[in-house]
Amino acid sequence: MKQIYELHADVCKTLANPKRLEIINTLGAKELSFGDILDVLKIKKANLSQHLGLMRAKGIVKTRRDGVSIYYRIVNPKVIKACNIMREVLLEQLSESNKLIGKIK
Amino acid sequence: MKQIYELHADVCKTLANPKRLEIINTLGAKELSFGDILDVLKIKKANLSQHLGLMRAKGIVKTRRDGVSIYYRIVNPKVIKACNIMREVLLEQLSESNKLIGKIK
DNA sequence: GCCATTGTTTATAATATACGAAACAATGAA
């Protein structure tokens, strides 16, 4: 059952990108259209579509079409939870390095 | 403050690899020597050293030398928690696809 | 000092990711 690590890494990889993290953070528990997300991220629409397409393929987001626009939302709220915990790890790392800087001064 | 997403992605990237996930899972809250980890992962020692070196550089693990061997442990237990939640996401995804298979049959 | 053990570093090659440009597709309105 060692391939579980491959699948696990696959989930992590899907989150391990600054723009996709921003998408997740922007979406949260809400449902937003492609255009809404585009307004926040301010990247090329082709690129946003690629990121969202990947996230959809990996089962992180789901889509719903309403007329001319397509709405995205996060499938499993645990994804948001996992991201938040990782951000806490980051913030604790940063505050540790600040402590070090304080000591050196 | 948009570069927070870069840092956040950096933390995620460090976890987003099957072997590093296996290292984290093997370590857990314990402290293990390089050799101990090597016995579990069964990869080339150079490659293991690279993975551990990266994880140390990113502040995920810490080392302690005792004589000829070097001991590794996870710095922040939240890393384990984040990994566990992501594994739950994966398992829920897998059980969803199993449900689908059941319906099709 | 010499050597076996334990790990690290460097160089290189293979593979995967990310991005932009341009073409393409689906919808609703006129």
Added chain:
DNA sequence: TTCATTGTTTCGTATATTATAAACAATGGC
């Protein structure tokens, strides 16, 4: 039907990641 709007797909290129081999470094015992 035609057109504007909203996304998607494809292709080429640049960059990052990963693994292996081989050389190198640090420690303790003799």
